[in-house]
Amino acid sequence: MATIRDVARLAGVSVATVSRVINQKDSVNSETAGQVLKAIEQLHYVPNAVARGLAGKKMGIIVLILPDILNPFFPALARGVEDVAHKKGLTVILGNSDDLGIKESSYIKVLREKYVDGFIFASNTIREEDVESLRNDRIPIVLLDRGLNTASCPVIRSNNREGAKLAVQHLIEQGCQRIAHIYGPQEFITARDRLLGYEEAAGRLKGYSPSLMVSGNFDIESGRNAVEQLIARHPDLDGIFAGNDLMAVGALKALHDRGIRVPEQVKVCGFDGIGLTEITEPELTTVAQPVYEMGGLAARILLDEIESGIRENTLRELDVRLIPRKSTRKEET
Numbered sequence: 001m002a003t004i005r006d007v008a009r010l011a012g013v014s015v016a017t018v019s020r021v022i023n024q025k026d027s028v029n030s031e032t033a034g035q036v037l038k039a040i041e042q043l044h045y046v047p048n049a050v051a052r053g054l055a056g057k058k059m060g061i062i063v064l065i066l067p068d069i070l071n072p073f074f075p076a077l078a079r080g081v082e083d084v085a086h087k088k089g090l091t092v093i094l095g096n097s098d099d100l101g102i103k104e105s106s107y108i109k110v111l112r113e114k115y116v117d118g119f120i121f122a123s124n125t126i127r128e129e130d131v132e133s134l135r136n137d138r139i140p141i142v143l144l145d146r147g148l149n150t151a152s153c154p155v156i157r158s159n160n161r162e163g164a165k166l167a168v169q170h171l172i173e174q175g176c177q178r179i180a181h182i183y184g185p186q187e188f189i190t191a192r193d194r195l196l197g198y199e200e201a202a203g204r205l206k207g208y209s210p211s212l213m214v215s216g217n218f219d220i221e222s223g224r225n226a227v228e229q230l231i232a233r234h235p236d237l238d239g240i241f242a243g244n245d246l247m248a249v250g251a252l253k254a255l256h257d258r259g260i261r262v263p264e265q266v267k268v269c270g271f272d273g274i275g276l277t278e279i280t281e282p283e284l285t286t287v288a289q290p291v292y293e294m295g296g297l298a299a300r301i302l303l304d305e306i307e308s309g310i311r312e313n314t315l316r317e318l319d320v321r322l323i324p325r326k327s328t329r330k331e332e333t
């Protein structure tokens with residue numbers, strides 16, 4: 001790929017002259033400008049941010065890195081970010097990290113060289129040194145949903161612990177006494193906080209036992225597998241709180257395949273509030289996160305810092321909402 005030096009050499013001018021032509025500075029005479037533009041066309045040269053002399057200026061681009069764009073939770077989060085950014089005339093670059101720190105570091109390395117204006121990471125694998133490095137270079141960053149608790153940057157997520165207690169309390173009110181929990185990967189702070197909330201609320205039950213907790217991977221398959229383990233351990237369990245909706249959907253499928261009726265025999269509650277929960281059979285009770293609002297708030301906080309340069313290192317936990325549906329309905333006595 002041609003560089004600004006190749007263009008300068010072909011046009012017989014200095015790199016600085018090429019940069020002035022690119023930035024349409026009127027300090028270049030028309031003949032010289034013509035030579036430079038001809039060389040740019042011949043070499044198919046595409047100026048980068050540095051050539052445009054934009055280092056330190058605002059590019060009007062922010063970056064959103066999500067861990068798993070196949071999980072419907074994250075596109076809803078992205079929608080909240082993009083709607084706010086678009087209203088402000090900014091473009092959003094979306095990346096998928098697969099929860100791999102190496103991919104996140106690569107995104108940071110490549111895109112900071114393009115002088116993007118800021119980053120939003122829904123990540124639990126971003127490294128503190130990456131966060132520090134961006135902050136030291138005064139590149140705004142906001143952590144969304146997952147993410148470090150000790151990060152030197154704003155963090156926005158739901159109140160996961162209280163949300164888990166809401167789910168368990170609802171199952172208790174619906175008559176459940178042996179309530180299981182399918183918990184998400186414990187490297188995610190969101191999953192850890194939900195497990196804590198479950199233990200706080202279910203630990204008091206006479207039917208409680210640590211063997212009522214089984215790990216999952218925030219996906220449908222692990223929800224199905226978890227139910228197989230739970231039924232083997234506790235054939236008499238009467239309630240399941242799944243740490244996210246995809247695992248709850250998997251649990252519904254596994255219970256159905258075993259001929260176990262929901263909600264008559266086992267009641268099931270999920271977490272996230274993705275649209276899929278409205279069309280399962282039975283429709284799934286869930287604890288809905290304010291996903292769209294979380295994305296929008298993260299974007300607003302980032303844009304405020306981009307515009308003002310003022311840093312804030314606050315953790316905001318937004319309230320969640322129980323949506324009761326048929327999967328936990330109490331039988332009419």
Ligand code: RIB
Binds near residue numbers: 188243271
């Ligand atoms: O469904 C994906 C899960 O990962 C959500 O609960 C969200 O909070 C994220 O942590």
